[in-house]
Amino acid sequence: xxxxxxxxxxxxxxxxxxxxxxxxxxxxxxxxxxxxxxxxxxxxxxxxxxxxxxxxxxxxxxxxxxxxxxxxxxxxxxxxxxxxxxxxxxxxxxxxxxxxxxxxxxxxxxxxxxxxxxxxxxxxxxxxxxxxxxxxxxxxxxxxxxxxxxxxxxxxxxxxxxxxxxxxxxxxxxxxxxxxxxxxxxxxxxxxxxxxxxxxxxxxxxxxxxxxxxxxxxxxxxxxxxxxxxxxxxxxxxxxxxxxxxxxxxxxxxxxxxxxxxxxxxxxxxxxxxxxxxxxxxxxxxxxxxxxxxxxxxxxxxxxxxxxxxxxxxxxxxxxxxxxxxxxxxxxxxxxxxxxxxxxxxxxxxxxxxxxxxxxxxxxxxxxxxxxxxxxxxxxxxxxxxxxxxxxxxxxxxxxxxxxxxxxxx
Amino acid sequence: xxxxxxxxxxxxxxxxxxxxxxxxxxxxxxxxxxxxxxxxxxxxxxxxxxxxxxxxxxxxxxxxxxxxxxxxxxxxxxxxxxxxxxxxxxxxxxxxxxxxxxxxxxxxxxxxxxxxxxxxxxxxxxxxxxxxxxxxxxxxxxxxxxxxxxxxxxxxxxxxxxxxxxxxxxxxxxxxxxxxxxxxxxxxxxxxxxxxxxxxxxxxxxxxxxxxxxxxxxxxxxxxxxxxxxxxxxxxxxxxxxxxxxxxxxxxxxxxxxxxxxxxxxxxxxxxxxxxxxxxxxxxxxxxxxxxxxxxxxxxxxxxxxxxx
Amino acid sequence: xxxxxxxxxxxxxxxxxxxxxxxxxxxxxxxxxxxxxxxxxxxxxxxxxxxxxxxxxxxxxxxxxxxxxxxxxxxxxxxxxxxxxxxxxxxxxxxxxxxxxxxxxxxxxxxxxxxxxxxxxxxxxxxxxxxxxxxxxxxxxxxxxxxxxxxxxxxxxxxxxxxxxxxxxxxxxxxxxxxxxxxxxxxxxxxxxxxxxxxxxxx
Numbered sequence: 031x032x033x034x035x036x037x038x039x040x041x042x043x044x045x046x047x048x049x050x051x052x053x054x055x056x057x058x059x060x061x062x063x064x065x066x067x068x069x070x071x072x073x074x075x076x077x078x079x080x081x082x083x084x085x086x087x088x089x090x091x092x093x094x095x096x097x098x099x100x101x102x103x104x105x106x107x108x109x110x111x112x113x114x115x116x117x118x119x120x121x122x123x124x125x126x127x128x129x130x131x132x133x134x135x136x137x138x139x140x141x142x143x144x145x146x147x148x149x150x151x152x153x154x155x156x157x158x159x160x161x162x163x164x165x166x167x168x169x170x171x172x173x174x175x176x177x178x179x180x181x182x183x184x185x186x187x188x189x190x191x192x193x194x195x196x197x198x199x200x201x202x203x204x205x206x207x208x209x210x211x212x213x214x215x216x217x218x219x220x221x222x223x224x225x226x227x228x229x230x231x232x233x234x235x236x237x238x239x240x241x242x243x244x245x246x247x248x249x250x251x252x253x254x255x256x257x258x259x260x261x262x263x264x265x266x267x268x269x270x271x272x273x274x275x276x277x278x279x280x281x282x283x284x285x286x287x288x289x290x291x292x293x294x295x296x297x298x299x300x301x302x303x304x305x306x307x308x309x310x311x312x313x314x315x316x317x318x319x320x321x322x323x324x325x326x327x328x329x330x331x332x333x334x335x336x337x338x339x340x341x342x343x344x345x346x347x348x349x350x351x352x353x354x355x356x357x358x359x360x361x362x363x364x365x366x367x368x369x370x371x372x373x374x375x376x377x378x379x380x381x382x383x384x385x386x387x388x389x390x391x392x393x394x395x396x397x398x399x400x401x402x403x404x405x406x407x408x409x410x411x412x413x414x415x416x417x418x419x420x421x422x423x424x425x426x427x428x429x430x431x432x433x434x435x436x437x438x439x440x
Numbered sequence: 441x442x443x444x445x446x447x448x449x450x451x452x453x454x455x456x457x458x459x460x461x462x463x464x465x466x467x468x469x470x471x472x473x474x475x476x477x478x479x480x481x482x483x484x485x486x487x488x489x490x491x492x493x494x495x496x497x498x499x500x501x502x503x504x505x506x507x508x509x510x511x512x513x514x515x516x517x518x519x520x521x522x523x524x525x526x527x528x529x530x531x532x533x534x535x536x537x538x539x540x541x542x543x544x545x546x547x548x549x550x551x552x553x554x555x556x557x558x559x560x561x562x563x564x565x566x567x568x569x570x571x572x573x574x575x576x577x578x579x580x581x582x583x584x585x586x587x588x589x590x591x592x593x594x595x596x597x598x599x600x601x602x603x604x605x606x607x608x609x610x611x612x613x614x615x616x617x618x619x620x621x622x623x624x625x626x627x628x629x630x631x632x633x634x635x636x637x638x639x640x641x642x643x644x645x646x647x648x649x650x651x652x653x654x655x656x657x658x659x660x661x662x663x664x665x666x667x668x669x670x671x672x673x674x675x676x677x678x679x680x681x682x683x684x685x686x687x688x689x690x691x692x693x694x695x696x697x698x699x700x701x702x703x704x705x706x707x708x709x710x711x712x713x714x715x716x717x718x719x720x721x722x723x724x725x726x727x728x729x730x731x732x733x734x735x736x737x738x739x740x741x742x743x744x745x746x747x748x749x
Numbered sequence: 750x751x752x753x754x755x756x757x758x759x760x761x762x763x764x765x766x767x768x769x770x771x772x773x774x775x776x777x778x779x780x781x782x783x784x785x786x787x788x789x790x791x792x793x794x795x796x797x798x799x800x801x802x803x804x805x806x807x808x809x810x811x812x813x814x815x816x817x818x819x820x821x822x823x824x825x826x827x828x829x830x831x832x833x834x835x836x837x838x839x840x841x842x843x844x845x846x847x848x849x850x851x852x853x854x855x856x857x858x859x860x861x862x863x864x865x866x867x868x869x870x871x872x873x874x875x876x877x878x879x880x881x882x883x884x885x886x887x888x889x890x891x892x893x894x895x896x897x898x899x900x901x902x903x904x905x906x907x908x909x910x911x912x913x914x915x916x917x918x919x920x921x922x923x924x925x926x927x928x929x930x931x932x933x934x935x936x937x938x939x940x941x942x943x944x945x946x947x948x949x950x951x952x
Contacts, residue, residue: 050456050460051456053757054757054758054761057459057463057757057761057765058761058764058765061463061764061765061768061769062768064467064769065470065768065769065772068467068470068471068474068769068772068776069474069772069781071471071474071475072473072474072475072476072477072776072781073781075474075475075476075477075478076477076783076784078477078478078481079477079478079480079481079482080656080783080784081654081655081656081657081679081680082638082653082655082680083564083655083656083784083787084783084784085655087655088655088937089566089643089649089651089652089653089937090649090937092640092643092644092653093640093644147639150639150640151637151638151639151680152636152637152638152639152640152653152654152679152680152681152682153636153637153638153678153680153681154637155484155485155490156618156635156636156637156638157637159494159618159620159635159637160617160618160637165618166494166618166619166620166635167617167618167619168616168617168618168619171614172614172615172616172617172641173615174615174616174617174639174641175617178617231641232644235611235615235644235645236611236647236737236738236739237611237645237646237647237648237734237737237739238644238647313580313582316582383644384644386582387649388581388646388647388648388649388734389570389572389581389584389586389602389648389649390572390580390581390582390583390584390586391570391586391649393937398784399781399782400781400784403781452758452759452760453756453757453758453759454756454757454758454759454761454762455755455756455757456755456756456757458762459757459761459762459765462762462765462766463762463765463766463769465766466765466766466767466768466769466770466773467769469769469770469773470769470770470772470773470776472773473772473773473774473776473777474772474773474776476776476777530904540895540896545926545929546931547929547930547931547932548797548931548932548933548934549797549798549799549932551797551932551935552793552794552797552798552932553797553798553800555793555798556793556797556798557798562790562792562793563787563788563789563790564787564936565790565935565936567935570935586934586935587934587935588931588934589931589933589934590930590931591928591929591930591931592928592929592930592931593928664793692903694907695902695903695904695906695907695908696901696902696903696904696907697899697900697901697902697903697910699798701898701899701900702800702898702900703798703799703800704898705802705803705898705918705926705929706803706898706918706926707896707897707898707899707913707918710894710895710899711903712894712903713903713904719894719903720893720894720895720899720903720910721894723893723894723895724893724894724895727893727895728895746895748886748890748895748896749886
């Protein structure tokens with residue numbers, strides 16, 4: 031056992047060495063990401079010292095950009111499963127080669143999620159209060175405690191699947207089904223759970239009518255399965271351009287049909303929600319009114335949401351047209367859909383629930399520069415991690431890194 | 441990757457190792473500079489505070505030592521010797537609150553008596569009570585105004601102060617991932633300020649907007665400190681935790697009225713033991729027209745509004 | 750990768766290291782700047798938290814500090830409208846609903862006391878009995894605690910509540926509360942408000 035572990039660690043070490051080799055583009059990219067991440071770190075240092083008062087949040091709008099990004103990213107992480115389902119359930123091999131890339135993305139994104147939650151905490155020094163055993167974990171009552179569990183388990187599941195499968199490729203061994211099949215299927219169910227639980231976090235609050243709607247969870251899933259694979263379509267093209275790893279157009283087009291269907295469902299569910307809110311026109315419509323049309327002279331989110339609506343609709347139309355079988359249009363559609371969903375499911379879902387406040391106060395929320403920097407920093411750090419993961423695994427997948435291959439020249 | 445490598449315009453090459461060394465050194469410098477604001481931190485928890493257990497797991501000896509330590513800290517910081525207590529809930533007592541909606545004139549004295557009593561931060565400002573100026577003819581809080589000024593009461597308005605409703609089915613208690621907020625046997629929902637992680641999920645969960653967050657370390661001057669302090673009520677709070685109305689536990693568990701009751705110039709605020717059939721609160725619930733705010737949310741508040749008949 | 754994997758272009762080293770050093774300078778000089786400062790919030794006016802009742806209750810019936818007996822002596826019942834009689838009581842403004850007659854409350858025979866329905870005296874110390882003549886339901890509520898302010902202890906075992914008498918809050922000649930100036934409105938997070946260009950929460 032210890033020997034096996036030693037071998038595995040040696041393998042990880044060899045992969046890690048790959049990350050300090052690369053051409054000028056690689057190092058420039060890493061420098062840029064590190065620089066943005068450091069900007070975020072500096073902004074967080076300020077927030078840590080002064081407090082969350084450096085953000086635009088208030089007692090009325092007590093969650094902001096951090097939780098909005100967190101929500102969006104949980105969706106991205108869950109979307110990795112959309113690559114796994116065709117391969118392992120329908121035995122469709124089109125996506126086989128990119129499954130690992132999707133799961134690596136999930137790992138990086140979950141880490142980003144955890145970072146977004148951490149920067150939102152008022153007392154990050156007390157994180158240990160959440161650790162079962164030494165802390166006091168309010169499970170199963172608190173939905174947040176469920177979220178902590180499902181996110182961390184999802185992280186471990188994906189890390190294990192990636193690590194194991196890549197290691198087997200490295201050793202040129204056939205993976206033992208016992209060591210990954212149960213995990214893959216668990217991960218499939220789990221991906222739905224991380225998103226459902228995150229939705230329930232909001233749905234379960236009776237005091238916030240904007241969230242207290244059963245359709246939120248399905249909406250979450252639909253938008254996740256749009257934005258996640260959409261992001262992968264873009265990423266995979268970059269990967270195949272800058273590495274030797276071959277990714278077939280067929281795989282991209284398969285992802286396209288996933289994005290297409292999800293986007294239709296996403297827009298349909300959004301339409302259902304809007305119908306219910308605006309046709310009923312009860313007192314509960316206030317938040318939606320604030321979001322779409324402004325309320326009592328406050329219009330903070332109106333330009334954002336209409337941008338998102340336009341992006342979503344253009345993306346939908348593009349995806350429906352056969353033109354989007356050409357990558358140029360597909361990329362455009364995916365880009366628009368990702369930005370649209372980021373707005374709609376981030377700011378558009380979190381902020382209006384607080385405006386007006388439960389006491390009818392109209393306090394708007396505008397993120398501060400410091401807040402934007404922290405978010406940018408976490409995004410850059412996540413991209414940095416994903417680049418490192420790819421840098422470590424792709425030489426193995428292409429067969430360049432094997433137990434017998436020579437160490438890279440210094 | 442190998443195909444199109446730029447011919448070096450500037451000429452000159454550097455070994456990869458030297459490059460890595462230079463880039464890493466510069467990156468470390470930048471990281472150190474990025475973390476520089478950390479040196480100004482003034483309120484790092486002490487080791488004891490960092491490791492302090494949840495309130496419910498403290499032994500009586502632990503509590504005694506902690507209360508003494510808090511007293512010492514207050515003395516050092518504000519030069520006032522406080523009386524820090526941790527009064528237990530009383531047997532056979534369940535606190536209830538009633539507010540005469542027909543009498544309140546919206547003067548906000550309760551807001552400031554509360555701030556004065558409970559050592560809330562003055563700036564950034566934390567107030568447990570919000571007074572809503574409501575349009576006559578509506579109980580929709582959306583018609584309300586919390587920022588009214590000048591002469592009160594205004595002709596077309598009535599006033600509805602809102603604070604923590606100490607719900608029997610408290611959504612905030614359900615929400616908290618670390619059990620830092622819970623309901624005491626006398627019905628008051630309290631917060632362990634040394635256990636709260638500051639996630640603010642309870643604030644999202646509260647239908648009454650009753651919870652307040654310390655976005656910064658609370659600021660109050662030495663002469664503003666109320667030396668009568670309770671562990672679960674008005675002792676000084678750290679940065680980054682949630683607080684709220686606790687029915688002045690350090691007073692009410694000693695049999696006294698909360699500060700807001702004692703200050704109300706119109707006598708609109710009523711407080712007492714729900715389990716005592718002869719208490720004023722029981723009497724009001726029995727004989728007056730009583731309603732609770734946002735009944736449809738199903739939180740079963742212990743805070744009632746009533747009007748005269 | 751590259752013609753020679755051991756070498757990297759010099760400009761790259763300059764760019765990367767330079768970027769980081771530039772960043773270090775940005776941090777050191779705090780180019781990004783801090784969050785906008787807090788609002789100035791004036792100190793609390795101690796009156797806001799003052800628990801004194803709206804009025805002061807005298808221990809004795811006086812007028813301008815003088816006991817009633819200094820003008821009204823003898824045993825003859827006072828007659829007519831006092832406001833037409835002299836220069837003293839006309840300053841009192843009576844806005845007590847339909848109750849516009851002095852001797853509905855004041856005792857004709859013993860001016861330092863009040864008067865019950867049958868003319869028997871009610872002492873100042875029991876003034877609530879005077880108000881109860883008309884305001885029976887309020888008296889009932891006052892006794893049970895639903896009306897009027899109480900202070901001290903809710904807990905009877907600790908001494909119980911101190912009731913405040915009717916005239917500690919209500920001016921008997923003008924019982925409806927006069928308008929008062931509200932204490933200041935709450936301040937919202939200045940970052941939120943500045944960006945919103947709006948003075949306050951609420952609307």
